[in-house]
Amino acid sequence: MSSETIDYYNQHAAEYVQATVNVDMAELYAEFLPMVKPSGHILDAGCGSGRDAWHFKQQGFSVSAFDASAEMAKIASQRLGQYVATSSFEALNAQSEYDAIWCCASLLHVATQQLPAVLRRLQQAMKPGAVLYASFKYGSTDRFSNGRHFTDLDETSLCSLLSQLPELQLVKSWQSRDQRPDRAADIWLNALITRSPH
Structure with missing residues (x-):
């Protein structure tokens, strides 16, 4: 993640939380969640406010979380009542540790050029x-917008991208609209991906 993007979230953490914390994720x-074994261990990677990790915890799952923004990690750790690391995808070094990983936005x-290596770490x-689970803004460009770098993906x-990682299989991809009232025109690409069982 670029330093400009991390700086953006450090500087706008409170307003970002306010804009996203009540989004309906049902x-x-x-x-x-039906694809995660009961009480399984979920990593919320890039957890933002901790909104989703908190929900998973309430459903009886074991949760770990990190965010590249120190301010976000602090807010998430307060919400979750547990340590949330200030870390990045590039620093992830776990081996066969998680039953599920959640990469929401x-x-x-x-x-783009870093995504294969990052997905290998997630795998x-x-x-x-x-x-x-992963979600991207729908499109096919790398762009810099509102102080942040975005990599947009389409099907x-x-x-x-996944063809470079034979152990990862796409189960399902689908488009959805942004649930924030002021972003209703934004389209997201969602994906559920599994690691082969052997």
Whole structure:
């Protein structure tokens, strides 16, 4: 993640939390959580305010979380009542540790050329058979917008990316509208991906 993007979240943490903390995530949870074993260990990678990690914890899952923004990590740790690391995808070094990984609107800040290496790290961190959720703004460009770097993906670029990682299988991808009232025109690409069981 670029230093400009991290700086943006450090400087705008409170307003970002306010804008996202009450977004209705029920439809996405309904796709993801049935694929996670009961009381399984979920990593919320790029957890922002901790909104989703908190929900998973309430559902009886074991949760770990990190965010590249120190301010975000601080807010998330207060919400969760547990330590949230200030860390990045590039620093993830776990081996077969998680039953599921949740990357909601976080991988989209990783530059296109870095995505294969980052996904390889996520793959290594997943237990065999584990599930990964990821979401990107819908499109096919790398862009800098409102102080942040974005990597937009569509179905074609997602499949091209995953073709470099044979252990990862795309279960499902679908488009959805942004749930924030002022962002209703924004389209997201959602993906559920599993690590092969062997």
